[in-house]
Structures are given as structure tokens and as C-alpha cells.
Amino acid sequence: MTKEEQEIVQLISIAGESKAKAFEALKCVKTKDFDLAKDLIAESRNLDLEAHNIQTDLITRELNEDVESSNVGLLMVHAQDHYMTSQLARDLIETLISVLQ
Template sequence: MIDNMEVIIFEIISQGGTAKGLAYEALEAAENEDFEKAQELLKEADECLKEAHKIQTDIIQAEARGEKTEVSVLFVHAQDHLMTAIEAKTLIEHIIKLHKKLAEK
């Protein structure tokens, strides 16, 4: 079994929350027509999401090796938190594109 599962779960939550916060900062930058900063922040958000996805993949691979993972409410919360962060970032990227198009006109 994966050691320190609670620590691992909190890392998923932390990375997801950081990514979502960075995405909203990117949106604010785009609203101020600072599209370069918006892109930088989205790139940082991507790095957080990649790290969370790596952790998630490690858990899946461990389970595939027969190491069962206890599905706790905290683990479900971490997964939910990560998925909403991914969805928020995706939507924010589209909104930023709209801001950029409007700024170009």
C-alpha cells in the first residue's frame, strides 16, 4: 500500500487548488489586457495539474500492481477538487481567448 496516503491526498488537493487559483489570476490579468502574464499563469497552473496527475497516476499504477487504495471521503474530495480545477482552467482559457479577441478589435 502507498505510504502516507493522507499526505498524498492533501498534495492532490494542494496542487489542484493552486492550479485553480493561478487560472483565476490569469483571468484577472486578461481582464486587464495583460495577456503575456495570463499565459505565464496558465503555464504555472498546467505544471500544478501535471504534478497532481502524476500523483493520481502513481495511485492507479499501485492499484494495478495489487496495492489496494482505501477510498475515503478525503480521497473522493481530492479527486473532485482536481477535476473542478481542470474544468475551471479549461473554461478560463476560453474566456481569456475571448478577452484577447475583444482587445484586438
């Protein structure tokens, strides 16, 4: 596995962890533990930022003609899918927490 592919797999993993934290926050809303829910959303947001930084680096290298980048295609599309759904889940759950509190 190339370094770039490892970074993409890391992006997938971080996005999955972010989404898991967001859904854990939603479970806390059911028990009215809003403080923990907000903490978990903050953790999710931090993970999304970490994923965003990896994504930005990968895209920047892809666009830089001076840096050789492998065409990972489907793997990167898969990573993008995970990253975008984790952001969407976090945004929706964060909104639900604010509405239900």
C-alpha cells in the first residue's frame, strides 16, 4: 500500500470515528445528557477537522504538477463518501441537540 493510499484509509477511519461520536451524542440526547452530547459533538467536529486536513493535503498534491501523485480513484471516492456523510451526520445531530435541549 502506498503512502497516499494509507492516508486515504486514515481519512476513511477518522471519518468513521467522527460519525460514531455524533451518533453516540444522539444517544445521549435520549437520556437527556446534553453536556456529554455536546462534548461528543465537539470531538466529532475535531475529528472532521483532522479528516479535512488530510483531504486538503491529498487534493493539493493531486493538483500540484510538480508532485507525483498516484491515481487512486475509487479509494479516494470512497473516502470522500465517508467524510461527507460524517459531516452531514454531525451537522444534523448537532441541530437536533440544539432543538431538543
